[in-house]
Amino acid sequence: MRIVVDLNRCQGYAQCVYLAHEVFRLNGQEALTYEPNPDDERRLQVERAAAACPVQAIVIARVDGAEGSATS
Amino acid sequence: MTLRATVAELVREFRASGRIVIVGASLAGLRAAETLREEGFTGSLTIIGDEPYEPYDRPPLSKQVLKGWVPADHTKLPRMREVDADWRLGVAATGLDRATKRVRLADGEQVPYDRLLIATGTRARQWPNPTEAALQGVHTIRSRDDAEQLQKALAEPPSRVVVIGAGFIGSEVASVCRELGIPVTVVERGSAPLVGALGGVIGEIAAQIQRDHGVDLRCGLGVSSLEGDSGGHVRRAHLSDGTTVDADVVVASLGSIRNVEWLEGSGLAAGFWGVGCDAGGRAFDINGVVTDSIYVAGDVARAPHVLYEYQFLAMEHWDNAVLGAEVAAHNMVNLEPHYRPHLLLPGFWSGQFGVNIKSVGVPPFGDEIVFTQGSVEERRFAAAYGHRGRIVAAVTFDHGKWLEYYGKLIEQSGPFPPPPPGWDQPPDMKPMPAEFPDPRVPTAVPDVVLTGHAPSERTAEFRPRRH
Numbered sequence: 001m002r003i004v005v006d007l008n009r010c011q012g013y014a015q016c017v018y019l020a021h022e023v024f025r026l027n028g029q030e031a032l033t034y035e036p037n038p039d040d041e042r043r044l045q046v047e048r049a050a051a052a053c054p055v056q057a058i059v060i061a062r063v064d065g066a067e068g069s070a071t072s
Numbered sequence: 073m074t075l076r077a078t079v080a081e082l083v084r085e086f087r088a089s090g091r092i093v094i095v096g097a098s099l100a101g102l103r104a105a106e107t108l109r110e111e112g113f114t115g116s117l118t119i120i121g122d123e124p125y126e127p128y129d130r131p132p133l134s135k136q137v138l139k140g141w142v143p144a145d146h147t148k149l150p151r152m153r154e155v156d157a158d159w160r161l162g163v164a165a166t167g168l169d170r171a172t173k174r175v176r177l178a179d180g181e182q183v184p185y186d187r188l189l190i191a192t193g194t195r196a197r198q199w200p201n202p203t204e205a206a207l208q209g210v211h212t213i214r215s216r217d218d219a220e221q222l223q224k225a226l227a228e229p230p231s232r233v234v235v236i237g238a239g240f241i242g243s244e245v246a247s248v249c250r251e252l253g254i255p256v257t258v259v260e261r262g263s264a265p266l267v268g269a270l271g272g273v274i275g276e277i278a279a280q281i282q283r284d285h286g287v288d289l290r291c292g293l294g295v296s297s298l299e300g301d302s303g304g305h306v307r308r309a310h311l312s313d314g315t316t317v318d319a320d321v322v323v324a325s326l327g328s329i330r331n332v333e334w335l336e337g338s339g340l341a342a343g344f345w346g347v348g349c350d351a352g353g354r355a356f357d358i359n360g361v362v363t364d365s366i367y368v369a370g371d372v373a374r375a376p377h378v379l380y381e382y383q384f385l386a387m388e389h390w391d392n393a394v395l396g397a398e399v400a401a402h403n404m405v406n407l408e409p410h411y412r413p414h415l416l417l418p419g420f421w422s423g424q425f426g427v428n429i430k431s432v433g434v435p436p437f438g439d440e441i442v443f444t445q446g447s448v449e450e451r452r453f454a455a456a457y458g459h460r461g462r463i464v465a466a467v468t469f470d471h472g473k474w475l476e477y478y479g480k481l482i483e484q485s486g487p488f489p490p491p492p493p494g495w496d497q498p499p500d501m502k503p504m505p506a507e508f509p510d511p512r513v514p515t516a517v518p519d520v521v522l523t524g525h526a527p528s529e530r531t532a533e534f535r536p537r538r539h
């Protein structure tokens with residue numbers, strides 16, 4: 001699955017880190033880094049993290065990506 | 073039919089069967105495509121990109137990817153909806169013919185459009201000496217491939233890395249090197265890291281943080297040449313003070329160049345600072361007349377901003393690409409009075425040395441700075457930038473939750489120094505000069521650039537031609 005975190009919005013509350021620590025990590029006090037392409041097994045965890053994010057900064061793909069890839 | 077009904081019919085018809093071409097298949101291009109479909113555009117959509125990849129996200133490249141946590145190919149952007157486009161990836165646009173409304177491609181093909189979106193972004197400025205730039209071990213970082221190669225080189229690990237240029241990306245690379253335990257020398261022409269983007273007062277703090285983390289930071293110096301061994305691998309950097317630094321990886325982070333060359337001869341207002349457009353993303357032609365069919369978004373766009381005295385702003389920021397693309401796409405399938413402006417308050421984040429640095433507004437527009445919250449000693453603070461008695465930007469180090477507070481004040485043209493937030497105030501709240509370098513002094517280029525003249529300045533002389 002593909003995700004992106006809008007780090008302009010993210011306020012480092014770390015809710016996502018508690019709920020899916022393999023996917024979201026804090027580097028220091030509040031700088032969030034994350035795995036943008038977590039295993040599908042983690043989907044539930046990631047969805048919970050996205051729902052728990054107080055500022056809705058975690059964006060999850062709504063459709064699968066490979067649609068219409070390279071033509072040349 | 074009334075004129076009004078005819079116009080409404082034309083819009084309906086364009087949405088149903090018009091042809092839209094997007095050049096640049098990255099963040100802005102993808103988000104624009106999604107918005108076009110969201111707004112009910114069902115005509116033909118072609119997306120042209122010179123990279124062979126589906127749109128991917130760049131900010132992780134200089135952070136979790138370099139560190140080796142996330143593979144470079146994991147950065148594909150999530151899709152918010154099907155865009156049902158004809159993707160032409162791995163082929164560059166090489167020209168634009170506005171008379172016949174066609175985009176020329178590198179493979180000789182021409183793609184006709186009714187409306188065009190330019191989203192070609194920027195590329196990394198290469199080390200200026202081509203022979204030295206071609207040495208093995210000399211890197212820049214903009215694309216997935218760049219990040220992958222540099223990550224491999226860092227994993228070796230090298231005995232020392234030299235980073236040329238201490239803007240955001242150079243500083244992030246240095247930070248990753250230290251996290252990986254790699255010795256690193258940072259050479260910056262300006263007086264401190266981040267000085268172009270945040271000024272000398274904040275730059276001094278960034279310099280201290282780098283030194284605390286063991287970075288060998290050399291400011292006020294340039295790299296004059298790179299020396300390779302007989303195998304063509306870089307081994308040494310010669311600095312402008314006559315000293316040398318031995319290194320087997322060199323990262324040139326010298327700012328970026330806007331991808332506008334393909335627009336040469338098109339008659340658009342395209343140049344060094346990007347493609348000029350109005351706040352609705354409609355491109356200007358070379359005479360400053362707004363076009364009806366060509367739009368611009370993302371890093372390559374520059375538009376006047378009402379909060380900053382209508383100076384043109386070029387912003388190399390993630391949310392500018394997202395929101396600018398959404399506005400441009402909306403305007404592409406609507407007509408007056410339904411146009412929307414893209415009047416974003418610029419915002420940026422950067423993670424380095426375990427510190428979350430965020431800014432809002434345009435710091436280089438300010439000439440004064442005041443610390444408003446937290447503690448500089450603890451590297452946990454907020455500071456506001458002022459210009460003629462009003463707040464124009466703010467920066468936080470590990471104080472991101474407060475950014476919104478300052479953003480609101482900036483939007484309202486609040487006073488400078490700003491009213492104390494009433495919490496966590498530092499003992500000394502005296503404004504001081506923000507110490508931005510003279511824009512003519514070469515340093516790592518700031519990532520928000522004021523590219524116009526302030527109306528009161530009158531630095532340009534203009535002589536209209538008489539026929």
Ligand SMILES: Cc1cc2nc3c(=O)[nH]c(=O)nc-3n(C[C@H](O)[C@H](O)[C@H](O)COP(=O)(O)OP(=O)(O)OC[C@H]3O[C@@H](n4cnc5c(N)ncnc54)[C@H](O)[C@@H]3O)c2cc1C
Pocket residue numbers: 095096097098099100101120121122123129130131132133134163164165166191192193194195213214215241331334369370371372387388389390391393419420421422423
């Ligand atoms: C390493 C790195 C770290 C970053 N970190 C941050 C951060 O922490 N915070 C933040 O706010 N921003 C960050 N940014 C900036 C952010 O990534 C950019 O603002 C964003 O990518 C801009 O999107 P864009 O679509 O306008 O341009 P780009 O992403 O540059 O995309 C333009 C695309 O067009 C293609 N193209 C160019 N010319 C042609 C042509 N003639 N024909 C066809 N295709 C063409 C390019 O190859 C590219 O794929 C970072 C950027 C980099 C490189």
Ligand code: SF4
Pocket residue numbers: 005009010011012013014015016017024032052053054055056057058
């Ligand atoms: S929960 Fe949301 S705000 Fe908190 S760290 Fe995660 S993404 Fe950021």
